[in-house]
Amino acid sequence: SAVISQKPSRDICQRGTSLTIQCQVDSQVTMMFWYRQQPGQSLTLIATANQGSEATYESGFVIDKFPISRPNLTFSTLTVSNMSPEDSSIYLCSVEQGYTFGSGTRLTVV
């Protein structure tokens, strides 16, 4: 199974600012996925990121708020833009092979 390194592991941010989360995979993967886990909730898919194409966003998520980059087959970033306290969540990335997850980024917006 792929091993995913995700950073930062946690951050506390001011409202109105942006945070970029990185995921690095130890092997080449076609698809990477970004999920959000709000406090006390299950995981919800934000978007699917394929290398060389625009990310595909799920209902309720838009590119202006959650821009995603996928510059190569081992790396992706998710930016949470213009943050508000409602964005306080754990953000996780995943890949299709092995269905493994990064360790998550715990974001608190104050």
Place this chain on the structure above:
Amino acid sequence: AQSVTQLDSHVSVSEGTPVLLRCNYSSSYSPSLFWYVQHPNKGLQLLLKYTSAATLVKGINGFEAEFKKSETSFHLTKPSAHMSDAAEYFCVVSDPGAGSYQLTFGKGTKLSVIP
């Protein structure tokens, strides 16, 4: 469209007694099914997965699950609960046969283990 329903939001068992966490799924094709565990303030760990091979799947830490197509169920069991099993458990479905590798999560079942 795929979906999964975890029938219990909270299950409480005594240490040493059996664990049963229930999950029903809906899928258009031949699904892949998973159970993940999340300990407090920890990441997600894959317990086991079913991908169209043997219907009885054995996972880590003594957990197993049985895929029952006729009942559209994938219940998670363990013969004897340990205190370290206390955590949140998620049943998850994907539809690779439909070209979808994205995971759809259930709402989770919180397992409490009483000493």
